[in-house]
Amino acid sequence: MTDKKERIAIYPGSFDPLTNGHVDIIERGLKIFDKVIVAILFNPSKKALFSVEERLAMIKESFATHKNQENIIVESFDGLLVDYAKIKDAVAIIRGMRAISDFESEFQMALMNRKLSRDVQTIFLMTGLRWIFISSSIIKEVARFGGDISGMAPNPIKCKMKEKFPLLK
Numbered sequence: 222m223t224d225k226k227e228r229i230a231i232y233p234g235s236f237d238p239l240t241n242g243h244v245d246i247i248e249r250g251l252k253i254f255d256k257v258i259v260a261i262l263f264n265p266s267k268k269a270l271f272s273v274e275e276r277l278a279m280i281k282e283s284f285a286t287h288k289n290q291e292n293i294i295v296e297s298f299d300g301l302l303v304d305y306a307k308i309k310d311a312v313a314i315i316r317g318m319r320a321i322s323d324f325e326s327e328f329q330m331a332l333m334n335r336k337l338s339r340d341v342q343t344i345f346l347m348t349g350l351r352w353i354f355i356s357s358s359i360i361k362e363v364a365r366f367g368g369d370i371s372g373m374a375p376n377p378i379k380c381k382m383k384e385k386f387p388l389l390k
């Protein structure tokens with residue numbers, strides 16, 4: 222009898238911070254793959270609010286009581302996404318697509334990753350309608366000025382945001 226190989230996907234991003242839109246993509250990814258690795262990777266064009274260690278802890282806490290918790294792995298990696306995918310034996314990279322405006326950069330990234338490695342496929346999942354308007358930046362902006370971000374990010378994220386933004390209730 223042969224053991225069926227686990228199908229692992231990587232969901233990479235900055236996650237600064239994780240939002241409910243990301244959670245939606247992770248949960249839907251788990252309907253297709255056995256395991257989803259939520260991987261905090263470095264985007265050189267972004268200046269982060271939370272350190273990688275903070276983001277790791279916040280994301281882990283957000284899934285600590287999730288029903289699929291054992292299939293959600295949270296890690297960070299400093300290097301090329303395709304190299305990380307190889308190390309992890311991942312068959313796919315998951316990316317969420319919110320609107321046409323995401324398409325150009327996502328297309329470029331997917332093609333570059335394909336040029337670098339043919340061993341991993343990029344899969345796009347449409348972001349749920351409820352989360353189309355959300356991004357990490359917009360949540361940070363609202364929180365900075367004390368706006369309510371309930372329902373846009375998991376509770377552990379909201380708690381950590383309060384430490385950075387005293388105006389947030």
Ligand code: COA
Nearest residue numbers: 233234235242243262264301302317330333348356357358
């Ligand atoms: N719901 C809500 N928001 C979403 C979302 C969803 N489903 N999907 C994406 N977003 C938002 C994110 O919150 C983020 O918002 P922000 O710009 O305000 O921070 C934005 O869309 C896109 O961010 P993210 O998905 O995190 O991608 P990124 O551009 O920050 O990360 C990396 C890109 C890290 C994956 C990429 O730079 C990478 O692979 N780096 C490693 C080095 C490498 O291999 N480079 C070559 C790649 S071609």
